[in-house]
Amino acid sequence: MNNGKEKPKVIVLGGGVAGMSAAHELMERGFNVSVYEAKSIPGGKARSMTVKGSGTNGRKDLPSEHGFRFFPKFYKHITDTMKRIPYNYNKRGVFDNLIEGTNLGLAFFDRAMLPFVTEFPTTIHDWKTMLTSLFDNHLGLSKEDVEHYVERLWQMMTSSDIRRLLDYQRISWWDFIEADKQSEQFRQVFAGLSRILVAAKAKEANACTIGTVGATLMLDMVTPGGSADRLLDGPTNDVWLTPWHRYLTENGVEFHMEAKVTSIHMKDGEVAGVTIDHAGQTELVIGDCYIFALPVEVMAKLVNEELIKADALLAQLIPLSDSVEWMNGVQFYLSEDVPLIHGHIICMDSPWALTLISQQQFWNNYPLSEYGDGRVRGVISVDVSDWEAPGILFGKPAMKCTREEIRAEVWEQLKRSFNHNGEEVLSDEMVVDWYLDEDIHFPNPHESVNMEPLLVNRVHTWSMRPNAYTQIPNLYLASDYVRTNTDLATMEGANEAARRAVNAILEHYQIDENPCKIWDMYDFDLLKAWRSNDENRYERGLPWNGKIVG
Known part of the structure; x- marks a missing residue:
């Protein structure tokens, strides 16, 4: 049902996970969708x-x-x-x-590989004990090292969303865990884990992202029914991306491969079209609305004065595009x-x-x-x-x-x-x-x-990151740099961003279709009492204390 309204034709720029996710959600809701992808096959990274x-x-x-x-x-x-x-x-x-x-293995130059987790517990009796058990495997860490790190994870898990967003986004993971004050082995193990798990340097990445994702990964390993x-x-193409591409095309989504967007044209405060370099030929592509599902370093190069005039926040994509790693x-x-x-x-x-x-x-x-x-x-x-x-x-x-x-x-x-x-x-x-x-x-x-670096959530970059909607009524963003609950440059973040872009289109054009589901992330459900108390403390201007009451 769409109350008699004609659904807009949607142009999706970028055929990676975000672009395919947006096309999927739109296709299921009866939209006319065309995807333009620069490479010869879809899927992106x-x-x-x-x-x-x-x-x-x-x-x-x-x-x-x-x-x-x-x-x-x-x-x-x-x-x-x-x-x-x-x-x-x-x-x-x-x-x-x-x-x-x-299992998850830890390999070293000077000794045999150690399994990170050998078996999962069958009951939950104490969160800190479970986390501590992860590091009780001859990593050369002292009791004080482990207790300090677990205490920092405990603080992250029991902090309210508002404290994580407004405080922990402004401090590096390195400083949050006070790595400079710890042993050399502490720095090697715990700062190194963040570098490897999320391709982020502990001294540069913000504590909110590294702490919440790291704690979630570790809890997934030790909670009943968990897995590494x-x-x-x-x-990947055989068992996921090719069947996905086939399903979308069979249901009416048009894919144009080797089609690179080179410029965005504005008129009267809206996107009037995009120039595409398609197999060596230049063409103007026109739709009703546009989802830019491009990596930040690509999108930043398309931001021009007309776009910034229509939405000043888009200028932040230019400095944000420097926050990438390999x-x-x-x-x-x-x-x-x-x-x-x-x-x-x-x-x-x-x-x-x-x-x-x-x-x-x-x-x-x-x-x-x-x-x-x-x-x-x-x-x-x-x-x-x-x-x-x-x-x-x-x-x-x-x-x-x-x-x-x-x-x-x-x-x-x-x-x-x-x-x-x-x-x-x-x-x-x-x-x-x-x-x-x-x-x-x-x-x-x-x-x-x-040619395809990875966005890293550095300190103070949350303020640079845009929402899926913009002040330009027919321009939407779907990529892993968009503000999401996932808050990490991953397939998960890209998919969530695409859902948010589709939901914004449904609302703007007043299309009567079910919105895409958006999940909360990093809730630590069993710790709600601690997090609720911390929210009350934050609102009263008080620091975290890790308690249920008081």
Whole structure:
């Protein structure tokens, strides 16, 4: 029902997770939707790729990823959408292609890998005890180290939303945990975890984001029914993005690939059209309203004087676009499968903050012998989270290395993380092939360029981030930099932003359709009494005290 109103034609600029999510929600509500994506395939940062030319004798090219996919238990928005994407005979669509990772490993240069969680408790008896148990595993931390860190997590979890937003967004995670006053081992473990888990430097990222997300991830591990993480049971395109794209096109969504938006045209305070470079040809695309589902560094370049005149807040996208870091993938294709651990692994001593997963154990329906030249039996999928720290072979940061130097450095850091006491878990002879994320370009021999960096929630950036709606009545924003409950540059944040953009369209055009559901995040439901008391204290100008009453 739309009360007789004609639904506006919606132009979605960007075919990543945010753009596809917006198209999905609009399509289900009967809108005419066209998506314009700069790349040749949809999916954005979530897409998988292939090692072009690697397949021989009729075999498929080797599968590769921008970075391994990670679906924490606290995700609500993107997983809800996945349940509405048909896939074979799955009752819950592509959501049923997610597999629980049963463990999380911590790898070191000087000792064997440690499991972060070996088993989950069956009852909840004391939150602090559960959190403390995570770090009681020979990490070299003192009792005082653990107690201090758990106390900071406890403060974050029992603080009210208003205190988190107005106070903790203004302080770095490093300062919040008072890292300068703690032991060297404390700084290595706890500041390092934030660098690896969310590609954020503890000295730069705000405490609200790092603290709430970190606490939520850890509680997901230790609460009854918890899990370390969830992963897809095949290459991302195969088991998620291609079925999604097919479902949208079959239901009327138009996709225009290799179509890059180059400028935005304004007239009378509204968007009159956008110029698209489509396969080398320039065209003017006109719709009734426009959802810009583009990364912040791309959107910032499109902001012009006319846009700022119509909505001054859009000018903040320009400085916000500097708040990005690199987090890109490298795959090593091995002649034998090396499972390592059933889940993700964090290389704690790696200067490049490597995280990885041994992929084949989760891809049971995708035998690697059918790819490449037939010799591959295992894949180690690695994310490089720190591109600015010097490496151990060449003494250079990753962004200053050549392609081959990146390969050699990452492989060396992996070998030092797993080969101990004469046991060679990873050997040079195992490597059949390797692949570096195609978004890493090498315009000259001395420095690489990342075509798709990752937004980081630095201190004071919340005020720069826009809402999904703007003061321009037919311009909407759907991307991971938009203000959301998720408050993190992830697939979850992108999906939530898209839902908010669609809801704003429904309201502005007075379309009588059910709004997209928006979930609260980081509620810590069992701690509501503490959080309620803290809200009362905040309103009275009092500091956090961690109590239920008083």
